[in-house]
Amino acid sequence: MIKDITIGQFFPGNSVVHRLDPRMKLVLTFIYIIAIFLCKNFLALGAMVLFLLISVLLSKISLKLIGKSIKPVFIIVLITSVLQIIYNDKGIALIEYGKFHITTGGVFTALFTTVRIVALVVASSLLTYTTSPTLLTDAIERLFSPLKIVKINVHSIAMMMTIALRFIPTLIDEVDKIMSAQKSRGADLENGNLVQRGKALIPIFVPLFINSFSRAYDLAFAMECRCYKGGEGRTRLKEMKLALKDYIAIFMLIAVCVFVAITNKLIVAPEEYSNILDSFVRFVL
Protein backbone atom coordinates (compact mmCIF):
# COMPACT_ATOMS: atom_id res chain seq x y z
CA MET A 1 0.00 0.00 0.00
CA ILE A 2 2.75 2.37 1.00
CA LYS A 3 4.44 1.76 -2.34
CA ASP A 4 1.49 3.43 -4.09
CA ILE A 5 2.63 6.88 -3.05
CA THR A 6 3.56 8.79 -6.18
CA ILE A 7 3.92 12.28 -4.70
CA GLY A 8 6.93 14.09 -6.07
CA GLN A 9 7.83 11.16 -8.28
CA PHE A 10 9.35 11.75 -11.65
CA PHE A 11 8.89 9.60 -14.73
CA PRO A 12 11.69 10.34 -17.18
CA GLY A 13 10.70 10.89 -20.77
CA ASN A 14 11.39 13.00 -23.78
CA SER A 15 8.02 14.52 -24.63
CA VAL A 16 7.31 18.20 -25.31
CA VAL A 17 5.95 18.54 -21.80
CA HIS A 18 9.13 17.03 -20.35
CA ARG A 19 11.25 19.43 -22.36
CA LEU A 20 9.40 22.60 -21.42
CA ASP A 21 11.40 25.02 -19.32
CA PRO A 22 10.78 23.97 -15.69
CA ARG A 23 10.29 27.59 -14.65
CA MET A 24 7.59 27.94 -17.26
CA LYS A 25 5.96 24.70 -16.17
CA LEU A 26 5.88 25.92 -12.59
CA VAL A 27 4.29 29.23 -13.59
CA LEU A 28 1.84 27.47 -15.90
CA THR A 29 0.71 25.12 -13.15
CA PHE A 30 0.32 28.01 -10.75
CA ILE A 31 -1.81 30.02 -13.20
CA TYR A 32 -3.80 26.92 -14.07
CA ILE A 33 -4.66 26.21 -10.44
CA ILE A 34 -5.84 29.78 -9.87
CA ALA A 35 -7.83 29.77 -13.11
CA ILE A 36 -9.58 26.51 -12.30
CA PHE A 37 -10.96 28.10 -9.14
CA LEU A 38 -12.13 31.17 -11.01
CA CYS A 39 -14.18 29.11 -13.47
CA LYS A 40 -17.85 29.76 -12.93
CA ASN A 41 -19.50 27.82 -15.73
CA PHE A 42 -19.26 24.46 -17.40
CA LEU A 43 -18.05 25.89 -20.68
CA ALA A 44 -15.03 27.50 -19.00
CA LEU A 45 -14.39 24.39 -16.95
CA GLY A 46 -14.62 22.30 -20.11
CA ALA A 47 -11.98 24.46 -21.78
CA MET A 48 -9.70 24.09 -18.76
CA VAL A 49 -10.15 20.32 -18.71
CA LEU A 50 -9.48 20.17 -22.44
CA PHE A 51 -6.23 22.11 -21.96
CA LEU A 52 -5.17 19.65 -19.25
CA LEU A 53 -6.18 16.66 -21.32
CA ILE A 54 -4.07 17.84 -24.24
CA SER A 55 -1.11 18.38 -21.89
CA VAL A 56 -1.49 14.89 -20.46
CA LEU A 57 -1.66 13.34 -23.92
CA LEU A 58 1.38 15.32 -25.06
CA SER A 59 3.36 14.21 -22.00
CA LYS A 60 2.87 10.53 -22.95
CA ILE A 61 2.41 9.74 -19.26
CA SER A 62 0.19 6.66 -19.04
CA LEU A 63 -3.39 7.33 -17.97
CA LYS A 64 -2.98 4.63 -15.37
CA LEU A 65 -0.39 6.76 -13.57
CA ILE A 66 -2.64 9.80 -13.79
CA GLY A 67 -5.38 7.67 -12.25
CA LYS A 68 -3.01 6.69 -9.47
CA SER A 69 -2.43 10.34 -8.64
CA ILE A 70 -6.17 10.90 -8.17
CA LYS A 71 -6.57 7.90 -5.88
CA PRO A 72 -5.46 9.64 -2.64
CA VAL A 73 -8.01 12.47 -3.07
CA PHE A 74 -10.86 10.13 -3.93
CA ILE A 75 -12.22 10.23 -0.38
CA ILE A 76 -12.10 14.03 -0.24
CA VAL A 77 -13.94 14.21 -3.54
CA LEU A 78 -16.53 11.73 -2.32
CA ILE A 79 -17.17 13.57 0.96
CA THR A 80 -17.47 17.02 -0.65
CA SER A 81 -19.80 15.65 -3.32
CA VAL A 82 -22.04 13.95 -0.79
CA LEU A 83 -22.17 17.09 1.37
CA GLN A 84 -23.00 19.24 -1.64
CA ILE A 85 -25.74 16.89 -2.73
CA ILE A 86 -27.30 16.70 0.73
CA TYR A 87 -27.03 20.32 1.85
CA ASN A 88 -27.45 22.28 -1.35
CA ASP A 89 -31.15 22.87 -1.84
CA LYS A 90 -31.10 25.18 -4.81
CA GLY A 91 -32.94 24.17 -7.93
CA ILE A 92 -35.75 21.68 -8.02
CA ALA A 93 -35.81 18.53 -6.01
CA LEU A 94 -35.17 15.29 -7.82
CA ILE A 95 -35.72 13.04 -4.83
CA GLU A 96 -37.46 14.06 -1.65
CA TYR A 97 -37.61 11.93 1.45
CA GLY A 98 -38.78 13.81 4.51
CA LYS A 99 -36.11 16.37 5.36
CA PHE A 100 -33.71 14.74 2.97
CA HIS A 101 -33.74 15.89 -0.63
CA ILE A 102 -31.47 15.85 -3.62
CA THR A 103 -31.74 18.88 -5.86
CA THR A 104 -30.43 19.68 -9.32
CA GLY A 105 -28.38 22.52 -7.86
CA GLY A 106 -26.68 20.11 -5.47
CA VAL A 107 -25.87 17.63 -8.18
CA PHE A 108 -24.41 20.30 -10.43
CA THR A 109 -22.28 21.91 -7.74
CA ALA A 110 -21.04 18.48 -6.67
CA LEU A 111 -20.08 17.65 -10.22
CA PHE A 112 -18.39 21.03 -10.59
CA THR A 113 -16.32 20.64 -7.43
CA THR A 114 -15.30 17.11 -8.36
CA VAL A 115 -14.00 18.18 -11.74
CA ARG A 116 -12.17 21.09 -10.14
CA ILE A 117 -10.40 18.97 -7.52
CA VAL A 118 -9.47 16.24 -9.99
CA ALA A 119 -8.10 18.80 -12.47
CA LEU A 120 -6.13 20.45 -9.69
CA VAL A 121 -4.52 17.19 -8.61
CA VAL A 122 -3.83 16.02 -12.15
CA ALA A 123 -2.24 19.37 -13.07
CA SER A 124 0.13 19.36 -10.12
CA SER A 125 0.95 15.68 -10.59
CA LEU A 126 1.73 16.31 -14.23
CA LEU A 127 4.26 18.92 -13.11
CA THR A 128 6.19 16.55 -10.86
CA TYR A 129 5.76 13.55 -13.18
CA THR A 130 7.44 15.36 -16.05
CA THR A 131 10.05 17.45 -14.23
CA SER A 132 13.08 15.98 -12.50
CA PRO A 133 13.26 17.06 -8.85
CA THR A 134 16.59 18.79 -9.38
CA LEU A 135 15.23 20.86 -12.24
CA LEU A 136 12.08 21.62 -10.30
CA THR A 137 13.98 22.92 -7.29
CA ASP A 138 16.40 24.77 -9.58
CA ALA A 139 13.39 26.45 -11.12
CA ILE A 140 12.07 27.39 -7.69
CA GLU A 141 15.48 28.73 -6.77
CA ARG A 142 15.58 30.90 -9.85
CA LEU A 143 12.00 32.12 -9.67
CA PHE A 144 12.38 33.09 -6.04
CA SER A 145 15.91 34.46 -6.32
CA PRO A 146 14.65 38.07 -5.91
CA LEU A 147 13.97 37.08 -2.29
CA LYS A 148 17.74 37.18 -1.72
CA ILE A 149 17.31 40.92 -1.27
CA VAL A 150 15.38 40.31 1.92
CA LYS A 151 18.11 37.90 3.11
CA ILE A 152 16.24 34.68 2.48
CA ASN A 153 18.65 31.90 1.53
CA VAL A 154 16.76 30.59 -1.48
CA HIS A 155 19.53 28.16 -2.42
CA SER A 156 19.40 26.35 0.92
CA ILE A 157 15.64 25.99 0.72
CA ALA A 158 15.91 24.60 -2.82
CA MET A 159 18.69 22.19 -1.77
CA MET A 160 16.58 20.96 1.13
CA MET A 161 13.72 20.31 -1.28
CA THR A 162 15.99 18.41 -3.67
CA ILE A 163 17.20 16.20 -0.85
CA ALA A 164 13.69 15.72 0.56
CA LEU A 165 12.39 14.60 -2.83
CA ARG A 166 15.42 12.40 -3.37
CA PHE A 167 14.88 10.62 -0.06
CA ILE A 168 11.12 10.03 -0.34
CA PRO A 169 11.53 6.67 -2.14
CA THR A 170 14.43 5.66 0.13
CA LEU A 171 12.41 6.34 3.25
CA ILE A 172 9.34 4.59 1.84
CA ASP A 173 11.49 1.48 1.32
CA GLU A 174 12.77 1.85 4.84
CA VAL A 175 9.27 2.12 6.34
CA ASP A 176 8.37 -1.03 4.45
CA LYS A 177 11.38 -2.86 5.89
CA ILE A 178 10.76 -1.67 9.44
CA MET A 179 7.10 -2.64 9.18
CA SER A 180 8.04 -6.16 8.11
CA ALA A 181 10.61 -6.35 10.89
CA GLN A 182 8.09 -5.28 13.53
CA LYS A 183 5.44 -7.59 12.13
CA SER A 184 7.85 -10.51 12.31
CA ARG A 185 8.19 -9.73 16.02
CA GLY A 186 4.46 -9.93 16.46
CA ALA A 187 3.46 -6.29 16.08
CA ASP A 188 -0.16 -5.99 15.04
CA LEU A 189 -0.56 -3.14 12.58
CA GLU A 190 -3.83 -4.05 10.92
CA ASN A 191 -6.28 -4.69 13.75
CA GLY A 192 -7.68 -2.64 16.59
CA ASN A 193 -9.30 0.77 16.79
CA LEU A 194 -7.78 4.03 15.64
CA VAL A 195 -5.93 4.67 18.92
CA GLN A 196 -4.45 1.17 19.01
CA ARG A 197 -3.34 1.40 15.42
CA GLY A 198 -1.86 4.83 16.06
CA LYS A 199 0.10 3.41 18.97
CA ALA A 200 1.32 0.54 16.81
CA LEU A 201 2.96 3.09 14.54
CA ILE A 202 5.31 4.36 17.26
CA PRO A 203 7.74 1.40 16.97
CA ILE A 204 7.88 2.13 13.24
CA PHE A 205 8.55 5.83 13.44
CA VAL A 206 11.14 5.75 16.20
CA PRO A 207 13.68 3.64 14.24
CA LEU A 208 12.79 5.58 11.09
CA PHE A 209 13.71 8.86 12.77
CA ILE A 210 16.93 7.52 14.25
CA ASN A 211 17.99 6.10 10.90
CA SER A 212 17.13 9.35 9.15
CA PHE A 213 19.46 11.25 11.43
CA SER A 214 22.35 8.91 10.74
CA ARG A 215 21.58 9.14 7.03
CA ALA A 216 21.62 12.93 7.25
CA TYR A 217 24.98 12.78 8.99
CA ASP A 218 26.44 10.53 6.28
CA LEU A 219 24.98 12.65 3.51
CA ALA A 220 26.52 15.79 5.00
CA PHE A 221 29.95 14.09 4.95
CA ALA A 222 29.47 12.91 1.40
CA MET A 223 28.39 16.39 0.27
CA GLU A 224 31.41 17.97 1.90
CA CYS A 225 33.64 15.44 0.18
CA ARG A 226 32.24 16.69 -3.07
CA CYS A 227 33.20 20.25 -2.26
CA TYR A 228 29.73 21.49 -1.42
CA LYS A 229 29.87 24.89 0.25
CA GLY A 230 26.50 26.44 -0.40
CA GLY A 231 25.03 28.11 -3.44
CA GLU A 232 27.79 30.56 -4.13
CA GLY A 233 29.86 29.95 -7.23
CA ARG A 234 27.87 26.89 -8.23
CA THR A 235 27.25 26.23 -11.90
CA ARG A 236 24.66 23.95 -13.42
CA LEU A 237 24.69 20.97 -15.72
CA LYS A 238 21.40 21.90 -17.29
CA GLU A 239 20.75 25.15 -18.93
CA MET A 240 17.42 26.89 -18.56
CA LYS A 241 16.43 28.86 -21.57
CA LEU A 242 12.98 29.85 -22.68
CA ALA A 243 12.29 28.49 -26.15
CA LEU A 244 9.47 28.93 -28.64
CA LYS A 245 7.50 26.01 -27.17
CA ASP A 246 7.49 27.72 -23.78
CA TYR A 247 5.98 30.84 -25.26
CA ILE A 248 3.43 28.78 -27.18
CA ALA A 249 2.45 26.98 -23.97
CA ILE A 250 1.95 30.17 -21.97
CA PHE A 251 0.11 31.79 -24.88
CA MET A 252 -2.28 28.85 -25.04
CA LEU A 253 -2.94 28.93 -21.32
CA ILE A 254 -3.53 32.67 -21.39
CA ALA A 255 -5.96 32.16 -24.28
CA VAL A 256 -7.85 29.61 -22.20
CA CYS A 257 -7.86 32.00 -19.23
CA VAL A 258 -9.24 34.82 -21.37
CA PHE A 259 -11.93 32.44 -22.57
CA VAL A 260 -12.72 31.61 -18.93
CA ALA A 261 -12.97 35.30 -18.06
CA ILE A 262 -15.26 36.07 -21.02
CA THR A 263 -17.58 33.13 -20.40
CA ASN A 264 -17.68 34.01 -16.70
CA LYS A 265 -19.01 37.45 -17.66
CA LEU A 266 -21.34 36.34 -20.40
CA ILE A 267 -22.67 33.02 -19.26
CA VAL A 268 -24.59 32.67 -16.07
CA ALA A 269 -23.15 31.13 -12.92
CA PRO A 270 -23.77 27.41 -12.24
CA GLU A 271 -26.64 28.14 -9.84
CA GLU A 272 -28.51 30.09 -12.46
CA TYR A 273 -27.27 27.70 -15.08
CA SER A 274 -29.07 24.99 -13.21
CA ASN A 275 -32.25 27.04 -13.43
CA ILE A 276 -32.18 26.61 -17.17
CA LEU A 277 -31.69 22.91 -16.69
CA ASP A 278 -34.43 22.95 -14.10
CA SER A 279 -36.90 24.02 -16.69
CA PHE A 280 -35.56 21.25 -18.88
CA VAL A 281 -36.06 18.71 -16.08
CA ARG A 282 -39.56 20.06 -15.45
CA PHE A 283 -40.30 19.74 -19.13
CA VAL A 284 -39.21 16.12 -19.16
CA LEU A 285 -41.14 15.29 -16.02
Place this chain on the structure above:
Amino acid sequence: MKNENIVEFQNVSFRYDVSEGEEQLPLAINHVSLNIKKGDCVAILGHNGSGKSTLAKLSNSIITPTEGKVVVKGMDTNNEALSYEIRKTVGVVFQNPDNQIVASIVEEDVAFGPENLGLPREEIRKRVDDSLKAVDMYDYRHHESHKLSGGQKQRVAIAGIIAMRPECIFFDEPTAMLDPKGRKEVMDTVFKLNREYGITVVYITHFMDEAALANRIVVMDKAEILLDGTPKEVFENSDLLKSVGLDIPQCAQLAKELKKSGVNLPDNILTREEFTDSVLNLLGDK
Protein backbone atom coordinates in the same frame (compact mmCIF):
# COMPACT_ATOMS: atom_id res chain seq x y z
CA MET B 1 59.06 11.73 -8.95
CA LYS B 2 57.97 8.10 -9.00
CA ASN B 3 58.00 7.78 -5.24
CA GLU B 4 56.07 10.92 -4.50
CA ASN B 5 53.65 10.55 -1.61
CA ILE B 6 50.13 11.76 -2.21
CA VAL B 7 48.86 11.39 1.35
CA GLU B 8 51.08 11.34 4.42
CA PHE B 9 49.82 10.53 7.89
CA GLN B 10 52.49 11.90 10.22
CA ASN B 11 52.24 10.45 13.70
CA VAL B 12 48.47 10.97 13.67
CA SER B 13 46.16 10.43 16.64
CA PHE B 14 42.44 10.98 16.71
CA ARG B 15 39.87 10.86 19.46
CA TYR B 16 36.13 11.24 18.87
CA ASP B 17 34.50 13.92 21.00
CA VAL B 18 31.92 12.99 23.58
CA SER B 19 29.45 15.27 25.29
CA GLU B 20 30.55 16.77 28.57
CA GLY B 21 30.50 14.56 31.64
CA GLU B 22 30.84 11.35 29.69
CA GLU B 23 33.91 9.21 29.90
CA GLN B 24 36.51 9.96 27.26
CA LEU B 25 36.64 7.50 24.38
CA PRO B 26 39.87 5.65 23.63
CA LEU B 27 41.95 6.90 20.71
CA ALA B 28 40.42 5.85 17.39
CA ILE B 29 43.83 6.31 15.79
CA ASN B 30 46.91 5.98 17.96
CA HIS B 31 50.11 7.63 16.65
CA VAL B 32 49.84 6.23 13.16
CA SER B 33 52.35 7.09 10.45
CA LEU B 34 51.51 6.00 6.94
CA ASN B 35 52.51 7.22 3.51
CA ILE B 36 50.44 6.55 0.44
CA LYS B 37 52.49 6.61 -2.76
CA LYS B 38 51.15 8.14 -5.91
CA GLY B 39 49.59 5.56 -8.23
CA ASP B 40 49.58 2.85 -5.59
CA CYS B 41 46.73 0.48 -4.78
CA VAL B 42 46.56 -0.03 -1.04
CA ALA B 43 44.15 -2.10 1.03
CA ILE B 44 43.56 -1.26 4.67
CA LEU B 45 42.41 -4.30 6.55
CA GLY B 46 41.00 -4.51 10.02
CA HIS B 47 38.06 -5.36 12.19
CA ASN B 48 35.27 -3.09 13.33
CA GLY B 49 36.64 -0.48 15.67
CA SER B 50 40.21 -0.88 14.48
CA GLY B 51 40.22 2.75 13.37
CA LYS B 52 40.34 2.10 9.66
CA SER B 53 37.29 4.18 8.73
CA THR B 54 38.60 7.12 10.69
CA LEU B 55 41.65 7.15 8.40
CA ALA B 56 39.41 7.80 5.39
CA LYS B 57 37.73 10.78 7.01
CA LEU B 58 41.09 12.16 8.12
CA SER B 59 42.42 11.95 4.58
CA ASN B 60 40.47 14.86 3.14
CA SER B 61 39.98 17.21 6.02
CA ILE B 62 36.44 16.13 6.99
CA ILE B 63 37.88 15.59 10.43
CA THR B 64 41.26 16.88 11.56
CA PRO B 65 43.70 14.94 13.76
CA THR B 66 43.77 15.46 17.51
CA GLU B 67 47.55 15.13 17.32
CA GLY B 68 50.02 14.97 14.46
CA LYS B 69 49.19 15.98 10.94
CA VAL B 70 47.89 14.72 7.66
CA VAL B 71 49.52 16.15 4.56
CA VAL B 72 47.90 15.87 1.15
CA LYS B 73 50.27 16.84 -1.68
CA GLY B 74 52.07 19.22 0.64
CA MET B 75 48.81 20.68 2.03
CA ASP B 76 48.17 20.33 5.76
CA THR B 77 44.56 19.29 6.47
CA ASN B 78 44.62 21.32 9.68
CA ASN B 79 44.57 24.43 7.55
CA GLU B 80 40.90 25.02 6.91
CA ALA B 81 41.58 27.42 4.07
CA LEU B 82 43.02 24.52 2.08
CA SER B 83 40.17 22.05 2.67
CA TYR B 84 38.56 22.85 -0.68
CA GLU B 85 41.78 22.11 -2.58
CA ILE B 86 42.39 19.00 -0.51
CA ARG B 87 38.94 17.61 -1.28
CA LYS B 88 39.56 18.19 -4.96
CA THR B 89 42.68 16.02 -4.65
CA VAL B 90 41.40 13.27 -2.38
CA GLY B 91 37.88 11.89 -2.72
CA VAL B 92 36.12 9.53 -0.35
CA VAL B 93 33.48 6.93 -1.24
CA PHE B 94 31.49 5.73 1.75
CA GLN B 95 29.87 2.47 2.66
CA ASN B 96 26.19 3.15 2.08
CA PRO B 97 25.53 4.31 -1.49
CA ASP B 98 22.01 5.50 -0.57
CA ASN B 99 23.40 8.12 1.77
CA GLN B 100 25.85 9.58 -0.74
CA ILE B 101 23.55 10.22 -3.64
CA VAL B 102 22.22 13.77 -3.57
CA ALA B 103 20.03 14.01 -6.66
CA SER B 104 17.28 11.71 -7.89
CA ILE B 105 18.58 11.24 -11.41
CA VAL B 106 21.91 9.52 -12.05
CA GLU B 107 23.53 12.16 -14.26
CA GLU B 108 22.33 15.01 -12.06
CA ASP B 109 23.93 13.35 -9.07
CA VAL B 110 27.24 12.85 -10.83
CA ALA B 111 27.10 16.52 -11.82
CA PHE B 112 26.80 17.61 -8.19
CA GLY B 113 30.58 17.71 -7.55
CA PRO B 114 31.58 19.53 -10.74
CA GLU B 115 28.70 21.98 -10.17
CA ASN B 116 30.12 22.76 -6.76
CA LEU B 117 33.48 23.42 -8.36
CA GLY B 118 31.84 26.09 -10.49
CA LEU B 119 32.92 24.58 -13.79
CA PRO B 120 31.47 25.73 -17.11
CA ARG B 121 28.51 23.75 -18.46
CA GLU B 122 30.33 21.99 -21.32
CA GLU B 123 33.05 20.83 -18.93
CA ILE B 124 30.46 19.47 -16.47
CA ARG B 125 28.73 17.60 -19.30
CA LYS B 126 32.02 16.09 -20.44
CA ARG B 127 33.06 15.06 -16.95
CA VAL B 128 29.67 13.53 -16.18
CA ASP B 129 29.73 11.47 -19.39
CA ASP B 130 33.36 10.41 -18.93
CA SER B 131 32.82 9.42 -15.32
CA LEU B 132 29.70 7.41 -16.06
CA LYS B 133 31.52 5.62 -18.88
CA ALA B 134 34.45 4.87 -16.56
CA VAL B 135 32.16 3.07 -14.11
CA ASP B 136 30.12 1.50 -16.90
CA MET B 137 26.89 3.26 -15.98
CA TYR B 138 26.54 5.56 -19.00
CA ASP B 139 23.44 3.76 -20.27
CA TYR B 140 21.73 4.47 -16.97
CA ARG B 141 22.37 8.22 -16.98
CA HIS B 142 18.68 9.18 -17.16
CA HIS B 143 17.56 6.57 -14.65
CA GLU B 144 16.34 7.25 -11.16
CA SER B 145 19.03 6.36 -8.67
CA HIS B 146 16.68 4.69 -6.18
CA LYS B 147 15.64 2.09 -8.72
CA LEU B 148 19.20 0.81 -9.29
CA SER B 149 20.77 -2.20 -7.58
CA GLY B 150 23.20 -1.73 -4.72
CA GLY B 151 26.27 -2.30 -6.90
CA GLN B 152 24.97 0.12 -9.52
CA LYS B 153 24.25 2.78 -6.89
CA GLN B 154 27.74 2.43 -5.49
CA ARG B 155 29.20 2.82 -8.98
CA VAL B 156 27.15 6.00 -9.42
CA ALA B 157 28.58 7.24 -6.12
CA ILE B 158 32.08 6.45 -7.42
CA ALA B 159 31.32 8.30 -10.66
CA GLY B 160 30.25 11.28 -8.54
CA ILE B 161 33.71 11.32 -6.98
CA ILE B 162 35.74 10.75 -10.16
CA ALA B 163 33.83 13.56 -11.88
CA MET B 164 35.84 15.87 -9.63
CA ARG B 165 39.03 14.35 -11.11
CA PRO B 166 40.76 13.55 -7.82
CA GLU B 167 44.26 12.07 -7.80
CA CYS B 168 43.48 9.73 -4.96
CA ILE B 169 40.29 8.03 -3.77
CA PHE B 170 39.69 6.47 -0.38
CA PHE B 171 37.01 3.79 -0.39
CA ASP B 172 35.53 3.19 3.02
CA GLU B 173 34.21 -0.39 2.87
CA PRO B 174 32.48 0.25 -0.47
CA THR B 175 31.25 -3.33 -0.73
CA ALA B 176 30.11 -3.96 2.83
CA MET B 177 26.41 -3.56 2.05
CA LEU B 178 26.40 -5.30 -1.31
CA ASP B 179 25.61 -8.79 -2.55
CA PRO B 180 28.43 -10.85 -4.17
CA LYS B 181 27.53 -9.63 -7.67
CA GLY B 182 27.53 -5.99 -6.57
CA ARG B 183 30.80 -6.54 -4.71
CA LYS B 184 32.47 -7.82 -7.84
CA GLU B 185 31.17 -4.93 -9.97
CA VAL B 186 32.45 -2.37 -7.50
CA MET B 187 35.84 -4.01 -6.96
CA ASP B 188 36.37 -4.35 -10.72
CA THR B 189 35.64 -0.63 -11.03
CA VAL B 190 38.04 0.22 -8.23
CA PHE B 191 40.92 -1.69 -9.84
CA LYS B 192 40.09 -0.28 -13.24
CA LEU B 193 40.39 3.26 -11.87
CA ASN B 194 43.81 2.41 -10.49
CA ARG B 195 45.15 0.60 -13.55
CA GLU B 196 43.60 2.49 -16.45
CA TYR B 197 43.15 5.94 -15.02
CA GLY B 198 46.20 6.03 -12.75
CA ILE B 199 44.18 7.14 -9.73
CA THR B 200 45.75 6.28 -6.40
CA VAL B 201 43.38 3.92 -4.63
CA VAL B 202 43.13 3.18 -0.94
CA TYR B 203 40.36 0.80 -0.01
CA ILE B 204 39.28 -0.14 3.43
CA THR B 205 37.79 -3.58 3.77
CA HIS B 206 37.39 -6.56 5.99
CA PHE B 207 37.17 -9.07 3.15
CA MET B 208 40.47 -10.95 2.85
CA ASP B 209 40.05 -11.88 -0.80
CA GLU B 210 39.52 -8.24 -1.74
CA ALA B 211 42.60 -7.18 0.19
CA ALA B 212 44.70 -9.88 -1.51
CA LEU B 213 44.28 -8.07 -4.85
CA ALA B 214 46.04 -4.88 -3.73
CA ASN B 215 49.73 -4.02 -4.18
CA ARG B 216 50.11 -3.28 -0.52
CA ILE B 217 48.17 -4.23 2.58
CA VAL B 218 48.09 -2.30 5.83
CA VAL B 219 46.55 -4.23 8.71
CA MET B 220 45.07 -2.13 11.49
CA ASP B 221 44.28 -3.37 14.96
CA LYS B 222 43.31 -1.45 18.09
CA ALA B 223 43.95 1.97 16.49
CA GLU B 224 47.47 1.02 15.42
CA ILE B 225 49.18 -0.41 12.37
CA LEU B 226 49.87 -4.10 12.94
CA LEU B 227 51.34 -5.16 9.61
CA ASP B 228 52.34 -3.34 6.45
CA GLY B 229 53.64 -4.93 3.27
CA THR B 230 52.79 -6.77 0.07
CA PRO B 231 49.94 -9.31 0.28
CA LYS B 232 52.41 -12.18 0.28
CA GLU B 233 54.40 -10.65 3.14
CA VAL B 234 51.29 -9.92 5.14
CA PHE B 235 49.62 -13.29 4.70
CA GLU B 236 52.77 -15.10 5.80
CA ASN B 237 51.90 -13.97 9.30
CA SER B 238 48.76 -16.08 9.41
CA ASP B 239 49.07 -16.75 13.14
CA LEU B 240 49.40 -13.07 13.99
CA LEU B 241 46.42 -12.31 11.75
CA LYS B 242 44.39 -15.00 13.42
CA SER B 243 45.24 -13.64 16.85
CA VAL B 244 43.50 -10.36 15.93
CA GLY B 245 40.51 -12.15 14.44
CA LEU B 246 41.52 -11.91 10.80
CA ASP B 247 41.99 -14.81 8.45
CA ILE B 248 44.14 -15.34 5.42
CA PRO B 249 42.16 -15.79 2.18
CA GLN B 250 40.44 -19.16 1.82
CA CYS B 251 42.52 -20.28 -1.15
CA ALA B 252 45.75 -19.42 0.64
CA GLN B 253 44.56 -21.36 3.66
CA LEU B 254 43.62 -24.37 1.54
CA ALA B 255 46.95 -24.32 -0.31
CA LYS B 256 48.79 -24.14 2.97
CA GLU B 257 46.91 -27.13 4.41
CA LEU B 258 47.44 -29.14 1.21
CA LYS B 259 51.14 -28.43 1.34
CA LYS B 260 51.27 -29.52 4.93
CA SER B 261 49.77 -32.89 3.98
CA GLY B 262 52.33 -33.39 1.26
CA VAL B 263 50.82 -31.98 -1.94
CA ASN B 264 53.48 -30.30 -4.02
CA LEU B 265 52.10 -26.76 -4.43
CA PRO B 266 54.17 -23.60 -4.83
CA ASP B 267 54.44 -21.09 -1.98
CA ASN B 268 52.47 -17.91 -1.72
CA ILE B 269 49.18 -18.80 -3.33
CA LEU B 270 46.70 -16.05 -2.55
CA THR B 271 43.94 -15.79 -5.11
CA ARG B 272 41.54 -18.28 -6.60
CA GLU B 273 43.20 -17.90 -10.02
CA GLU B 274 46.64 -18.68 -8.65
CA PHE B 275 45.24 -21.67 -6.84
CA THR B 276 43.42 -23.17 -9.82
CA ASP B 277 46.42 -22.55 -12.07
CA SER B 278 48.82 -24.36 -9.79
CA VAL B 279 46.43 -27.24 -9.20
CA LEU B 280 45.93 -27.59 -12.96
CA ASN B 281 49.71 -27.52 -13.44
CA LEU B 282 50.08 -30.22 -10.87
CA LEU B 283 47.46 -32.38 -12.52
CA GLY B 284 49.04 -31.75 -15.92
CA ASP B 285 52.39 -32.98 -14.64
CA LYS B 286 50.89 -36.29 -13.59
